[in-house]
Amino acid sequence: MKHQDSLSELLGFELEETASGRALVRAEIRAEHLNQHGTAHGGFVFALADTALAVAANSHGPEAVAISASIHYTRPARVGDVLVAEAEEIARSARVASYRISVRAGTELVAAFMGTVSRRS
Amino acid sequence: MKHQDSLSELLGFELEETASGRALVRAEIRAEHLNQHGTAHGGFVFALADTALAVAANSHGPEAVAISASIHYTRPARVGDVLVAEAEEIARSARVASYRISVRAGTELVAAFMGTVSRRS
């Protein structure tokens, strides 16, 4: 159980495996991760995907910083669900790189995320 | 200090004021909110904006659930900075509504966010 950063530790994110340009981050939804409707907070789901983005983008060496991201929520998630965010790199140049992240609970898609990072050489 | 939901409590979000279709949510960045570069985690900044979206969208009564959102980060934020997310409603029909949220540290824009919710009558 390796934490990438302090927010990931606070939210219980675990890095499962990583390769160049790829990442898998998982978390179990607990009572403190909910929104007012009693389902996983959109910010929690986003943070999980964003962490997978950061891990994937920083796998290449030069510091990568997110500049924009978008998320489409497809299904609510509940306490006890284990979410897995899987990042894949879809493009990379010297200056920017883009990633698609899928967040799933089991085989069900919970959210689809895209993000672009600036790379500092 | 009123908490809207459990994630907001975990992350120290405070609801400052609200009106129909509007919201102001604030948080001080603490050490547990950082990314691997030592600045505010993108997921933390998004969660703050998303909470302002939820407060604004649920001010009208019928349950509103986020369906999509996008964020553009404009400036890093640091420990001790107080972030304020301000939501304004830009459109609302019987079924969907859209919001623009600005996240600022003082007068500096940290992130610009847009989100759309589904409204359940």
Added chain:
Amino acid sequence: MKHQDSLSELLGFELEETASGRALVRAEIRAEHLNQHGTAHGGFVFALADTALAVAANSHGPEAVAISASIHYTRPARVGDVLVAEAEEIARSARVASYRISVRAGTELVAAFMGTVSRRS
């Protein structure tokens, strides 16, 4: 060569094949599709992806109308390139549905697009 709508005809979009929840739309970039830098205009690339979204989303019957979309550009495209936008449905409920669209020139990704539609029953 079937046109879905008048803008598609104006821009030379061709519907290549479609199945339930899927679509393939293609176009050759011509001189009138460029931006000020002499590459395919971002609005042209978006319109191609958005048309694939519309075709895929309307394959199920009830009228579907786009409510939000995001695009990440990964590579410029040039006059003579043939762009293909491929849409896949990633989620669908009674009220909303979401799609991922990839725009490619040959095997190279030009843009990644996500969109959500409202379904009117």
Added chain:
Amino acid sequence: MKHQDSLSELLGFELEETASGRALVRAEIRAEHLNQHGTAHGGFVFALADTALAVAANSHGPEAVAISASIHYTRPARVGDVLVAEAEEIARSARVASYRISVRAGTELVAAFMGTVSRRS
């Protein structure tokens, strides 16, 4: 009536005024700009906003290229409506800059758009 680029000419976009970091682009919706539902095609509305983004972003000199954008549609527009896209710069560094664009028909918001560009020095 000055055209910024060839797609703008094809679609009838007119640059109304511009200042450093700002732009106003307008277009009347004609029959060839429609989608299958008979309202303005989402790609047409996006292209108008994207053109305002390009004009605003290139007002500073160094070449600016869009890397990501998102749009939330708030109201359909019809033949004869005159759309105006107004861009404002919300952040700019040496390497990237972000813009908010509102597309209106009269006083009614048709779409809200955000975009980020890469700046090449």
